[in-house]
Amino acid sequence: MVQEEIMRRGPWTEEEDVQLLFYVKLFGDRRWDFLAKVSGLKRTGKSCRLRWVNYLNPDLKHGKMTPQEERLVLELHSKWGNRWSRIARKIPGRTDNEIKNYWRTHMRKKAQEQRKKSSVFPSSSSSSSSITHEKNERNFYDTGGLKLLQVEGEKKSSDQEQDGKSMKVYSMDEIWKDIELLEENEEKMNKPIMGSISPLWDYSLESLWKDFDWNNFR
DNA sequence: AAGACCTCCAACCGCGGAACG
DNA sequence: ACGTTCCGCGGTTGGAGGTCT
Numbered sequence: 001m002v003q004e005e006i007m008r009r010g011p012w013t014e015e016e017d018v019q020l021l022f023y024v025k026l027f028g029d030r031r032w033d034f035l036a037k038v039s040g041l042k043r044t045g046k047s048c049r050l051r052w053v054n055y056l057n058p059d060l061k062h063g064k065m066t067p068q069e070e071r072l073v074l075e076l077h078s079k080w081g082n083r084w085s086r087i088a089r090k091i092p093g094r095t096d097n098e099i100k101n102y103w104r105t106h107m108r109k110k111a112q113e114q115r116k117k118s119s120v121f122p123s124s125s126s127s128s129s130s131i132t133h134e135k136n137e138r139n140f141y142d143t144g145g146l147k148l149l150q151v152e153g154e155k156k157s158s159d160q161e162q163d164g165k166s167m168k169v170y171s172m173d174e175i176w177k178d179i180e181l182l183e184e185n186e187e188k189m190n191k192p193i194m195g196s197i198s199p200l201w202d203y204s205l206e207s208l209w210k211d212f213d214w215n216n217f218r
Numbered sequence: 219a220a221g222a223c224c225t226c227c228a229a230c231c232g233c234g235g236a237a238c239g
Numbered sequence: 240a241c242g243t244t245c246c247g248c249g250g251t252t253g254g255a256g257g258t259c260t
Contacts, residue, residue, distance in 0.1 A: 011228075011254090033245065049246075050229065085248055096248075101227055 008042040012051050016041055020048055021056055029057075054097050061093030065102060073099055 012020075023039040029052055032045030041048065054060075065073070069091055076087040084096035084103075091099065 009230075031245085045245075046231095046247095047229080053247090054228070082249065097228075100249075105226060 006042055007044055007047075009047070012055075016043070017051070017056060020051060024052055024056070054095050059093060060095065065094070069094065070102075070106075073102060077103060 008016075019039055019041055020035075023035050027035055027038070029049075032049040034045070036043055036045040036048045039048070043051075072091055073087060076090055080086055082100075084100045088094055088096040088099050
């Protein structure tokens with residue numbers, strides 16, 4: 001429609017953030033289309049919601065995942081597959097987007113490591129390995145992860161509220177080993193496991209929140 | 219030094235479902 | 240019951256910054 005043509009897209013500016021924060025505080029984090037309109041932001045409601053959910057929400061943690069969180073992600077993903085929002089609900093302060101990104105990055109690494117391993121010990125079956133590996137990698141981390149490793153026919157009803165109790169999961173041992181390896185490597189390379197919070201975030205959020213005296217509103 | 223390549227993550231898109239009139 | 244609007248989810252993309260060659 002006519003409106004869509006003047007909608008802003010792309011990265012949010014600090015002013016936009018401040019404006020959105022103000023209106024969310026005023027009207028709550030619902031009715032995003034309404035918020036987008038009354039705020040005067042030239043953004044869609046969808047875009048506003050996303051910015052709030054993934055970045056501005058003060059309940060969010062920022063910075064590197066802790067090892068505990070990493071474990072939790074792996075464990076929950078093994079139970080639920082790519083149900084990112086569901087996984088995120090179990091990990092306070094983390095968003096589905098963050099977890100999704102984390103998973104993709106780390107599973108890609110794992111897949112690459114596995115590829116290396118299997119090229120050292122190639123399977124007897126295939127000669128056109130690179131193509132099939134590409135496919136396998138994609139399946140593994142893009143489409144439900146470890147669910148794919150389940151034995152065929154084990155799949156029960158939908159994933160609704162199974163909480164993994166009845167799901168048979170196969171490769172957690174491997175995953176734990178990989179995690180241990182990763183942590184060892186991190187220590188060897190003298191990287192702190194508890195990652196540092198991004199200085200950019202420190203700066204911008206701090207300044208953003210400082211600018212607001214929420215007691216003046218409401 | 220600089221270009222190529224890689225990693226990370228913010229943001230967008232499309233779709234399905236819930237809510238509402 | 241049906242159409243419309245809005246919300247939330249999962250998948251994907253693009254760009255910034257870092258690393259490698």
